[in-house]
Amino acid sequence: EVLEAQAMMAEDPALEDEVASRLAAGKTGEFAVHDAFASFRDSLAAMGGYLGERAADLDDVAQRVIARLRGVAAPGVPDPGHPFVLVAKDLAPADTALLDLDKVLALVTTEGGPTSHTAILAREKSIVAVVGVTAASGLADGDAVIVDAAAGIVTTEPTADEVAQAERREADRAAAADAxxxxxxxxxxxxxxxxxxxxxxxxxxxxxxxxxxxxxxxxxxxxxxxxxxxxxxxxxxxxxxxxxxxxxxxxxxxxxxxxxxxxxxxxxxxxxxxxxxxxxxxxxxxxxxxxxxxxxxxxxxxxxxxxxxxxxxxxxxxxxxxxxxxxxxxxxxxxxxxxxxxxxxxxxxxxxxxxxxxxxxxxxxxxxxxxxxxxxxxxxxxxxxxxxxxxxxxxxxxxxxxxxxxxxxxxxxxxxxxxxxxxxxxxxxxxxxxxxxxxxxxxxxxxxxxxxxxxxxxxxxxxxxxxxxxxxxxxxxxxxxxxxxxxx
The missing domain is CATH 3.20.20.60 (Phosphoenolpyruvate-binding domains)
Structure with a gap:
């Protein structure tokens, strides 16, 4: 439902008309999409509240459409070439849904709550995730962390005992899935x-x-x-x-x-x-x-x-x-x-x-x-x-x-x-x-x-x-x- 709602933004007839009018005026496809979406984004942001916060979703849709027009990969989560814990302010719904679970071991965001779009999509995909961790903004690339989604806790620089406990929890979780x-x-x-x-x-x-x-x-x-x-x-x-x-x-x-x-x-x-x-x-x-x-x-x-x-x-x-x-x-x-x-x-x-x-x-x-x-x-x-x-x-x-x-x-x-x-x-x-x-x-x-x-x-x-x-x-x-x- 979250992804469908985001897709429906791109299907808004009024938005399509705005893009079409810019194309008719001789603008490039990329400019027409960027400018029309920016106009709608400003209108949403001005409304405040829930609709105001959906303005960022419009940005994500616009970037994906422009990438498609250019024939390049859509923007998304960077790939460091090895498994990692992803720390972000928040993720767009499409980014969350497209996470590669072989590489993204866990997700930590500094914003959001248990019923935010990111949290709901993470649960749907069985992603280990803890949201709303403000202190996570201080984490640096290469820091060792334990992400315990069940407890809602992120442990930084864990001790050997904490690592052993986490490994036992992970083994128990795997056993539960295979039971x-x-x-x-x-x-x-x-x-x-x-x-x-x-x-x-x-x-x-x-x-x-x-x-x-x-x-x-x-x-x-x-x-x-x-x-x-x-x-x-x-x-x-x-x-x-x-x-x-x-x-x-x-x-x-x-x-x-x-x-x-x-x-x-x-x-x-x-x-x-x-x-x-x-x-x-x-x-x-x-x-x-x-x-x-x-x-x-x-x-x-x-x-x-x-x-x-x-x-x-x-x-x-x-x-x-x-x-x-x-x-x-x-x-x-x-x-x-x-x-x-x-x-x-x-x-x-x-x-x-x-x-x-x-x-x-x-x-x-x-x-x-x-x-x-x-x-x-x-x-x-x-x-x-x-x-x-x-x-x-x-x-x-x-x-x-x-x-x-x-x-x-x-x-x-x-x-x-x-x-x-x-x-x-x-x-x-x-x-x-x-x-x-x-x-x-x-x-x-x-x-x-x-x-x-x-x-x-x-x-x-x-x-x-x-x-x-x-x-x-x-x-x-x-x-x-x-x-x-x-x-x-």
Whole structure:
């Protein structure tokens, strides 16, 4: 989705017109692209906020187009001729996606947070990465470092003991990747189904190969973002049927269209909003264009009837009990047997007991929940340090939601990036999460880590994290609790 959004910038009709007008005026192709993109970049930068920060993405697209016109290699990461740890301020999405994993041993950036584009793409590609390390700007070429992505730590000039510990961790990680694929479970046998976050039906086969026990989040935006108008019911039915057919007898959780904020759609909401993250997005946007929602539910019901997967459908960005009732009612009207909600804002977490009296399940989107809890735009680099799901305030809301689920005997899963952090996954289970959904590449590490802890261990580790006062101390407390099992 990140790369598609960047590609869509180059397909903007207005931008194409600007390039064409310069060509018609006799300018070279390279100049026309550079000048037109520069004009658009200045406009984006002037907007500030999220759109302002996307100006750098336009620079990257422009440089790649110009390189193509000149017949030279696109700009990218330099190749020193040997394996290395890459340290950068940040990377463009395309640069992250194209990293050669045989040469780039790890990635360290001085900017960004756990839910930044760079961090998400790194996890998707199984790149060892730690982002937001301000002190990394002081590193020099040739410095020895250990990059521990699980702990979020970069160790400079490590001792022999630290190197030995890192080598043991790497051996354990390799063993986890090669271990037989088994259903997710804790050391005491408590089942914790491990599901996959997917963005396209074509991603399903790889998820199954990596041991996904189903789908915990299927993002339907791919069908809508690539078109100037909504896809037809038939087009949607075809895509959803392909997805469900890949998981016979298994749970597949589909999120209704989540548009707005960083995913604007002209045919859904063309109103200019000063702060789209707090505007007409998610279920709010769908209610304002209910025909889009009804067509999507029709297509999902059609696909469900044609396959034997266990389809669950959830509404994005639900903030009130009334919204919950609305979505569950309309979903059932179209034959959706299991209808739930995303918990992404504090209000729905705090009212989880009442929300789950109506919804069949809840899925916690930790990316947005962190954003709205700490009032820090998750796509804005200048506040990336606040965007950390380890923050005790976020963990408290996860627990409140899980408690609401337990009271109503309703399952509560996690489908944000937090579930891909092995130790945080243990904490989330300790807080009451019943399933974990993540990028398929994270499944092996999380599966192996869960097997090291019982449910009692997970609860104890979660309590240690909850007692902390900030994200860093919560992670440290959890690490300490995990390293020192309680004596019987």
């Amino acid at each position: 037989p694929i088994t259903p997710g479970a804790l050391a005491d046998g408590t089942a914790v189904p491990l599901l996959a976050n997917l963005g396209k039906p074509a991603d399903a086969a790889k998820a199954v190969e990596l041991g996904a026990e189903g789908v915990g989040l299927f993002r339907t935006e791919f069908l809508f973002l690539s078109s100037s108008q909504a896809p037809t019911v038939d087009e949607q039915t075809t895509a959803y049927t392909e997805l469900l057919a890949a998981f016979p007898g298994k749970k597949v959780v589909v999120r209704a269209l989540d548009a707005g904020a960083d995913k604007p759609l002209a045919f859904l909401n063309d109103a200019h909003e000063q702060n789209p993250a707090l505007g007409l997005r998610g279920l709010r946007a769908l209610r304002a264009s209910e025909d889009i929602l009804r067509e999507q539910l029709t297509a999902l019901a059609n696909a469900d009837a044609a396959t034997d997967a266990d389809l669950w459908v959830m509404a994005p960005m639900v903030s009130t009990v009334e919204e919950t009732e609305y979505f569950v009612t309309i979903a059932k009207e179209y034959g959706i047997k299991t209808a739930g909600v995303m918990v992404e804002v504090p209000s729905s977490a705090l009212l989880a007991d009442k929300v789950l009296a109506h919804a069949d399940f809840a899925s916690i989107g930790t990316n947005d929940l962190t954003q709205y809890t700490l009032a820090a735009d998750r796509l804005l680099g200048s506040v990336a340090s606040f965007q950390d799901p380890w923050h005790p305030a976020v963990l408290q809301l996860v627990k409140a939601t899980a408690d609401g689920g337990a009271h109503n005997s309703k399952p509560v899963g996690i489908c944000g990036e937090a579930a891909a952090d092995p130790l945080l996954a243990v904490v989330l289970v300790g807080l009451g999460a019943t399933t974990l959904s993540m990028a398929p590449t994270a499944l092996a590490d999380v599966r192996a880590t869960l097997l090291n802890h019982s449910l009692d261990d997970a609860k104890r580790i979660a309590e240690a994290a909850l007692a902390a006062s900030d994200a860093a101390s919560a992670r440290a407390a959890a690490q300490d609790a995990a390293a020192h099992p309680k004596e019987n």
